[in-house]
Amino acid sequence: MNARALAEHVCRTLRGAGNQAYLVGGCVRDILLGREPADYDVATDATPDRVQGLFPHSLAVGARFGVIIVTDEADTGESVQVEVATFRSDIGYSDGRHPDHVVYAKSAAEDVKRRDFTINALLLDPETKEVLDYVGGRDDLRAGIIRAIGRAEDRFREDKLRMVRAVRFAARFRYAIESATFSAIPKLAPEIHQVSAERLRDELTKLLTEGAARRGFELLDETRLLAELLPEIARMKGVEQPPQFHPEGDVWTHTLIMLENLPAGCAPALAWGVLLHDVGKPPTFTPPSGPNGRIRFDEHTEVGTRMAEEICRRLRFSNDETGQIAALVANHMRFKDAPQMKQATLKRFVRLNRFGEHLELHRLDCVSSHGHLDNYEYVRRFLAETPPEQVRPPRLLNGDDLIALGFAPGPPFHAILEAVEEAQLNGKVNTREDALRLVQDSYKPASGSR
16 A cells, blocks of 8 residues: 555545544645655544544554554555644744644644645645645645745744745745745744754755755855854855866855756765865865965865764764765865776775765766866776776685784784785786785794794
8 A cells, every 4th residue: 555545545534433534734735736745644633542543553653742653554564654633723832843732623724724834734635636725825836935824933933944944845846935934034044053953954955855956055045044054055155266177156156056966866975975075165265376376275175074074963964974975075086086096096996885976976076167077987987897896806815814824913914915905906916826925025924923
């Protein structure tokens, strides 16, 4: 059973038990726009206890707020679920996210007033296909407008993340933010820090990977959210670059062009790598010196890598994703040296974790600046023409072999094995016998080690 089938099944079951039930929120918006919804929500007048009684496989993850998760009862192995929320009014938001008190309501008209934007407050009767609109959401969909329900400041004070969501929806759908809704965002932008790092990270990641990252970051800047959320990115504005390498303009413009070229559905680490790859340029900017001098950004990759790691820690990225994003920043300038690399160095380079993301970041970097793809094509040819077993050959020797040759275990082991692999990758050593001969000719066991 897919998510839509499960949602319609939930509605039928609730209605069969004498309750009201509608599809609600983003799924209705997407259905009306001809898009495939990412998930489905149901609104009902049934209480959480009533919902759980009708659906034994449900999860009471948000029962305090009238929310129950119904999972697919047919044990298919797929994680299909639908969120079922009881009609309610929310009273007070002391923590800037959760209501202090929930009062259950009897009508959908009352329930939708607590939601964020008009386009997300539509209801759909799955049987008759009738759309219920109590807040003008259909008109805003037709006009391409993101409008807060009721007073915008009230909606944003209830959950500060809604400010970023307004930006994301406007970028994703190419909509305008209604003037009163827009004006409320810069006023409340300094309060965005009340939102948890994890929620901000996830919302920014969506903004980066939904195919409208450039417009999203332009709107973050226009609403003053960028300076609050990612001041390191805001500082890119006005930082000039050498025109022979970056005819497109300053670091901010270059980064925006790269974001514009990110496709929908791209890997999150790649998107963050694109955003942060030049984050080290503003603090390392050095103006031209002398008649033939040019703008320089000495050690901007090293500085940028440390900054990227700090941003990732601030946003509570996992260690794995932090490592990948930092690696993308640290290695993005190495492609210019690829044609001059030794075979061993090049092979180790292309063995970087998720190298395809490194390669794509480099391509985007080039097409968003000087346009030259020579190094990109060189590496692509190398990957196409070099068998995987030559890029990652099996080790010819190990520590036991060195002990058998008379070497005592210790720090020299690593250096010797690295030297053997270097020779192997460069094609100078091809067999175990070659490797043993190399060690015997180049290294001598310490006296008394046997």
